[in-house]
Amino acid sequence: MNHFDIIIIGGGPIGIACGIEAKKNGLSYLIIEKGCLVNSLFNYPVNMQFFSSSELLELDNIPFISKENKPRRSEALEYYRRVVTTHSLNIHLFETVVNAKKNKEDVFQITTTKENYTAKDVIIATGFYDIPNPLDIPGENLPKVSHYYTDPHYYAGMDVVVVGASNSSVDAALECYRKGAKVTMVIRDNEISSHVKYWVKPDIENRINEGSITALFNSNLKEITKNSVVIDNNNTEITIKNDFVLALTGYRPNFVFLEQLGVTLSKDNNQTPTYNTETMETNVTNLYLAGVVCGGLNTHTWFIENSRIHAVTILTHIISKYRYCRF
Known part of the structure; x- marks a missing residue:
């Protein structure tokens, strides 16, 4: 079946968190990631140590145990892999979204390098690490x-x-x-x-x-x-x-992809995407942003620890619109 209640674009920690919440609420969903699992973290320096302590990086109250208070890249990769395995999340890796648009029925049509999908709701959780400044x-x-x-x-x-x-x-x-x-x-x-x-x-x-x-x-x-x-x-x-x-001059979200979907950006230097801070819904109905992509070029605004809540916020809003029944 290629139709889903929700398609989540981006298989990083926040995309994973959105998948967990979708599954907990009984919705059909698919996470699409263009690289490996938590691809951005995988591409971090091999010896990198996080600024945050391990408990601030946890998802769904699953304990993140690290040797030091502030975990390293290798520990984070193992942790998020285990979270995905524990929840048996539906995720397609090494699959790139090449086109996304709404049809006349107000349903999103998603074309990837491997398949075509449709979904009533889409969550963009693509981060900002893919395009260098x-x-x-x-x-x-x-x-x-x-x-x-x-x-x-x-x-x-x-x-x-x-x-x-x-x-x-x-x-x-x-x-x-x-x-x-x-x-x-x-x-x-x-x-x-x-x-x-x-x-x-x-x-x-x-x-x-x-x-x-x-x-x-x-x-x-x-x-x-x-x-x-x-x-x-x-x-x-x-x-x-x-x-x-x-x-190492920093990185930026994929603004071209956001604008292709119809998301408006602020006219200032930050190019902040338009979204409702209470629901995370963009100016495009049923299209949501989650995680660091929300900050535009101001990439120091959002981190894993303060954007984990986006998953709950988004799914709460989707459920509240009574398009789906809880199971």
């Missing part, structure tokens, strides 16, 4: 440039430029330095971001102060070449030797 400079497309960072061993003994001063940039700089890379951070502002994890911030500041890691504040990359980078440092152009660039 570009540098828009010459050389950005060279093979040595990456907008994602995974394992520091790859950069051992190399001259590495890390762009940015957020958590991902700081983690990459510290780990690459400790694997023997010569690290230069190119930072637009005049200090390390205040959003950096409080137990990591002193570490990076100490490494900078002692000269182990070079930090160029008030700086921007101007050009990337095969063997070097050109940097605007306090309005002075400098060129340094370089093997790899980690352009």
